[in-house]
Every structure is written in structure tokens, then in C-alpha cells.
Amino acid sequence: MTGVNPIMIQSKANYEFAMQALECNKQLRATVTNVFKFLCNSNISEDKSGEESGASTSEPTPQRSSTFLQNFQELLSAVNKDFNEVEKNTNSITPTYDVIINLPMSWLSLDSTSDKLYRYRDTVQIQQWFRRLNEYCNSTMQCLHKALGEKPRQTFIGSRHAGRSRKVPIIKYLQLTTENHIKNIFSQITRQPHSHTAEVLHQAGCHRFVKLTIGKTCAAYIILWSLNVEKVFVKGLDESITDGDEEWDLETPSQISLYRKISNLATAAMHQYAINRSPGQAEYQFLLLVRFLVSYRTLFADQCTFCKKIMKDGLPAYLRDFYRLQETCHETCQPK
DSSP: OTTOOHHHHHHHHHHHHHHHHHHHHHHHHHHHHHHHHHHHHHHHHHHHHHHHHTOTTOOOOHHHHHHHHHHHHHHHHHHHHHHHHHHHHHHTOOOOTTOOOOOGGGGOOSOGGGOTTOHHHHHHHHHHHHHHHHHHHHHHHHHHHHHHTOOOOOOEEOOSSTTOOEEOOOOOOOOOOOHHHHHHHHHHHTSOTTTEEEEEEEEETTEEEEEEEETTTEEEEEEEETTEEEEEEEEOTTSOSBOTTSOBOOSOOOSSHHHHHHHHHHHHHHHHHHHTOOTTOHHHHHHHHHHHHHGGGGTTTOOOTTTOOSEETTEEOOEEOSSOTTOEEOTTTSOO
16 A cells, blocks of 8 residues: 555544454443343342241251352353453554654644654744734734824725624734833842842843842843743853943853753743733732743752652753643653
8 A cells, every 4th residue: 555654544544443342342341231230130049049938047958069160150251251351452553653644733842842843832933923013013003003193994804705804803912011010020030049049131112131140050131021931041141141342142042051951941931831820910920921931940859750850961950840840750751
């Protein structure tokens, strides 16, 4: 058979084996029920025969005992046969680890840290940049109409039938806050100076370039538009953030592979917190991201949740759950 994917053939065979195993399981439950019914009926019949004879110490005859054992043995043989059929069909199912789902929505997995190709991060980042582009275009259009003294016109999606066009929904992604509220948020994240410190390296309008020094472990750099996180990356404490012209270098990743891995995790966490943010909670994403980054202050002291070791293959337990930060593990210990 040419042109047929062997993985799909194996998946179809596994489906058939699973259906057969379910049918055998139903038959097994029926035979087990027959065994219990047989035992209950045997006890009831013996009690009735003892009452009718009037002899409380009457013993079963050898013929009755042999009949009971024979019937009981036949029922147990049926149970054993059905159980072997269930086990046979179950063992016939072979795992298909090479199944790759190429649909775009399949990349939006909650377990983004196991994505070796960064499809989750790239897909969500593209989606959010499209949202921002949509909002910036609408804001620019309103400013232009206001400057020209024209009334903004609603944008509609055309239809093949006249009079059936619908209004384009505007996705409100960016959330603005006041300067006093932003100062209060920064005062909240600097209440524990021994664990981390926050410093605004550069500010231009609503944009801020923030440096978050996490103990003596590393430094995280966050780019904010108001309180909306646009980018985050992690570098070593002794690594420079400027280029040869003394300009801010926001594109060059860290020279240390461990901090590059943590940067990818922080980017995935940034998107995860942005998706679950409710309207009116502009600081939700920023505060949770800071909480996630500050958990790395004990990076070289935390034990793996699974192997109970601090270091493995030359790396600490740097993987963290986005919401259960106390659960740390190595890359090779992470459940698949």
C-alpha cells in the first residue's frame, strides 16, 4: 500500500484492539457476576434444605458437593478465559510516540515547557502581536480622523448578500493605567530587597525598560508598555546589556545556555499569564511574571521534585510550573 501513513494504520489497529478489549471487559464483568450469583444461590439453597429436613447439623452429601465444585469450576474457567481475552487485546495495543499533530491549535499546549521546537511560544507571540497591530491601527485611525476633523467610520466585513455585513469586533488587548498606579505596583515588588531589586533603566512615554536583579543568581530584563509586558529575557549578573555603541541591546541572548532556557520559560509564562488575564487587571500579568522570575533566587539550591537531586547533567532543576512554583524538576526528569 503506497501513500498510506504507517502511523495512521497503527492507530487504526490500536482503536480496533481497544474496542475488542472493551467488549471482552463487559463479558468479564458478566461472568464474574454469574460467579457471585452462583455462590449466593448455593448458600440460600443449603439453608432452605436444612430447614426443611429439621436437622441443624446435617452435612452436605458427597454428590451435592461434587456437583457444586464442578459448577463452580466451570464458572471460574469462564472468568479466566474472559480475563485472558482482555489481557490479550490490551497487550496488542502498541504506543505510537511518533504521532505529530500539525494543526495550529494543537501547538497551544498548556505543557509548553516540553515543546522542543518553541511552537507554543512562537504561535502565541504571533497571535498577540496581531492583536496589538489591530489595536494600534484602530488608535491611529481615530487620531487621523480627529486631526482631519472627520467622523470615524465603522469598519465592516463585506458579505455576498447586500445588507448583511457585520461590524468587526475590536479586541482590547492593551490596558492603560495611571502613573500613580504604576508607582504603587513598583513599590509592591521592591518590598523584599534581600530577594530581588527592581530598577527602571530607561523610560520613554509609556514604555519602560526594567531590570529585575534576582538575588545573586541572575538578572531579568522586562520591557513594559504601561503595565503590559512586551518582552522578557534573562542574563547573567556580569553580562552586559549594551552594545559597542553604548546602546541598549535587547536582541542578543545570554551567552549561558541555562539562562537562555530560563528566558524561553519566562516568555511562555508571560503569554500564559496574558491569556488568563481578566479585563481591568492590567497588573495581573506583570505581577505574576515577577513572582515567577523571583522563584529563581534559589535556583542552585532547589531539589528536583522527582529525583531529589540539585544538579543533574550539569544543570539545576530550572523547570517550574507556571502556577505551582514550588514544583521544580530537571529537563530529563520532566514527565512526558
